[in-house]
Amino acid sequence: MKRTTLYKFSVAIVLVLLGVIVACEKRLDKTNPSYPDLGGYFKNSEELLRGTNSVYSMYHGGWLVGREWFFVEDLRSDEFAAGGGQLEVPRAQILNGNTTPDNAVMSDVWRGWYTVIHRANTVIANGPNVTDNTSLRDRCVAEAKFFRGVAYFELLYKWGPVPMYLQPVTAANQFQPRVPEAEVYNQVIKDLKEAAAVLPVSYGTEDRGRATRGAANAMLGRVYMQKGDYDSAKTVLLAVVNSNQYSMNIPYGDNYLEETEFNPESIFEAVYFQNIPNQFNWGGTGDDPSQSQGTTRNQEYSPIAWRNLIPSNKYLEEFEKTSQGAAKTDPRFKMSVYESGDFFNNNESQITDDNQNGNSSVVHGVTRKISWRKFTIIYKHPIADRAGGGNNQRIIRLAEVLLMLAECENELGNFSAAVGYLNQVRDRPGVQMPHYPTAQFPTGNKQQITRAIMHEKMVELGGEEIRNRDIIRWRKKGYFTTDPVSYFRPNRDELLPIPQAEIDNNPELGSRGIARQNRGY
Numbered sequence: 001m002k003r004t005t006l007y008k009f010s011v012a013i014v015l016v017l018l019g020v021i022v023a024c025e026k027r028l029d030k031t032n033p034s035y036p037d038l039g040g041y042f043k044n045s046e047e048l049l050r051g052t053n054s055v056y057s058m059y060h061g062g063w064l065v066g067r068e069w070f071f072v073e074d075l076r077s078d079e080f081a082a083g084g085g086q087l088e089v090p091r092a093q094i095l096n097g098n099t100t101p102d103n104a105v106m107s108d109v110w111r112g113w114y115t116v117i118h119r120a121n122t123v124i125a126n127g128p129n130v131t132d133n134t135s136l137r138d139r140c141v142a143e144a145k146f147f148r149g150v151a152y153f154e155l156l157y158k159w160g161p162v163p164m165y166l167q168p169v170t171a172a173n174q175f176q177p178r179v180p181e182a183e184v185y186n187q188v189i190k191d192l193k194e195a196a197a198v199l200p201v202s203y204g205t206e207d208r209g210r211a212t213r214g215a216a217n218a219m220l221g222r223v224y225m226q227k228g229d230y231d232s233a234k235t236v237l238l239a240v241v242n243s244n245q246y247s248m249n250i251p252y253g254d255n256y257l258e259e260t261e262f263n264p265e266s267i268f269e270a271v272y273f274q275n276i277p278n279q280f281n282w283g284g285t286g287d288d289p290s291q292s293q294g295t296t297r298n299q300e301y302s303p304i305a306w307r308n309l310i311p312s313n314k315y316l317e318e319f320e321k322t323s324q325g326a327a328k329t330d331p332r333f334k335m336s337v338y339e340s341g342d343f344f345n346n347n348e349s350q351i352t353d354d355n356q357n358g359n360s361s362v363v364h365g366v367t368r369k370i371s372w373r374k375f376t377i378i379y380k381h382p383i384a385d386r387a388g389g390g391n392n393q394r395i396i397r398l399a400e401v402l403l404m405l406a407e408c409e410n411e412l413g414n415f416s417a418a419v420g421y422l423n424q425v426r427d428r429p430g431v432q433m434p435h436y437p438t439a440q441f442p443t444g445n446k447q448q449i450t451r452a453i454m455h456e457k458m459v460e461l462g463g464e465e466i467r468n469r470d471i472i473r474w475r476k477k478g479y480f481t482t483d484p485v486s487y488f489r490p491n492r493d494e495l496l497p498i499p500q501a502e503i504d505n506n507p508e509l510g511s512r513g514i515a516r517q518n519r520g521y
Helices: 011-024 045-060 068-075 089-095 104-129 134-159 181-198 213-227 230-242 252-256 297-301 313-317 332-336 398-411 415-426 446-461 467-476 500-505
Strands: 080-082 266-270 309-311 337-339 361-363 366-368 370-372 393-397
Touching: 045 104, 045 134, 068 089, 068 104, 068 309, 068 467, 080 089, 089 104, 104 134, 104 500, 134 181, 134 213, 181 213, 213 230, 213 266, 213 393, 213 398, 213 467, 230 398, 252 332, 252 393, 266 398, 297 309, 309 313, 309 370, 313 361, 332 337, 332 446, 393 398, 398 415, 398 446, 415 446, 446 467
Parallel strands: none
Antiparallel strands: 080 309, 266 393, 337 370, 361 366
């Protein structure tokens, strides 16, 4: 079983939650003898580390990467389709473009990111109290800044202007208004730059999965690109490549197996345990000390489990053939999806049409059952209908960094360099697709290279919760003649609605002249 210090249940989790509640009831002013109060905690590096671990716990929990985060990303992309009529109503709403402000899945993600922010703020605010181990103290504060930056970036591109909290909330009246996107971007960039300046380049085995300098710079590259600052994005992305910490010299499929977690291509992962079936922190925050943290990815997408979402026909048809009339020959196709006839359970069982619940796919006119393979664990297990999978969710890997650099170079007019980065990705062991330009994807000008980048990102990174953010960026740049999201309505579907609970509870939400709700809702 994977072991890591990230999951030591921390008293700090309880303290952070109590800090919000204390002001609500006068009788809670009494000191609970079972727990130290906030004034007496975070006085040494070990306590600060526990507070930092609680940020990771929240990030990995069910409101975020463990479940609802990947749903919100995937349901707003064109790489996914409904697996059948069993998709729950709040998820179907998002998939079909009918998201309402009271949507529970969306609201959980909003709540999750603000909980990450609150816990990160608690670590940052209390860092100056710690003097016994300044090196560990500074690292903890840098990790907290990394997550605060990530959280505000996630909120920004999904909801636009959002309330910004930079101190722990300790009273029930400390509401903040929505602030302009430029201010949120500035804070995100500040946090990630400060984190990158302090975070180590790597950790020992026990601490694998913690934020590194490479993770902060790669995330900063995402932020600059979304902002439209390709020069700055190129600089920080090159810092990742030139660090010599990462390599593409691994098989493509190793990015999705439990045995090859923390491989040389991986820059940042959400860490999960090898769980026995049905052990999952369903509470959302990941804090339950009786259950180790897992992900529901296997349960939700596996071909022989709930199969709530399947690959879209568009995604499946994106893979190249290398000759006229040939079967799919991009090797990444078979390493990304399962088809009827494929084997699982250490090659002892076979997938059939009958054991793939729900809808079929239509690929180049042929109807058949196809399901997601990435991150599922049935390759070595006979069942997949339980939550609690232990396969790490890879958040950022080197292939994405190279493809981001390709986009940066293309936007900056360095076309040869852009094509070179695309070909580095295609050169990986076990893929080795023909170099660009190809007959299908010429690269003679910016527009053609943009099309090749869009193609390569989809076939390389499909199903990895990247496409939604790309669509948002490319839509703003006017790169689509037909929007890739079928239901898209201008002046509405660019952003998600502000959750109704936030509108009801936050009287300051629109006090800076920004509407309390996004357009169209």
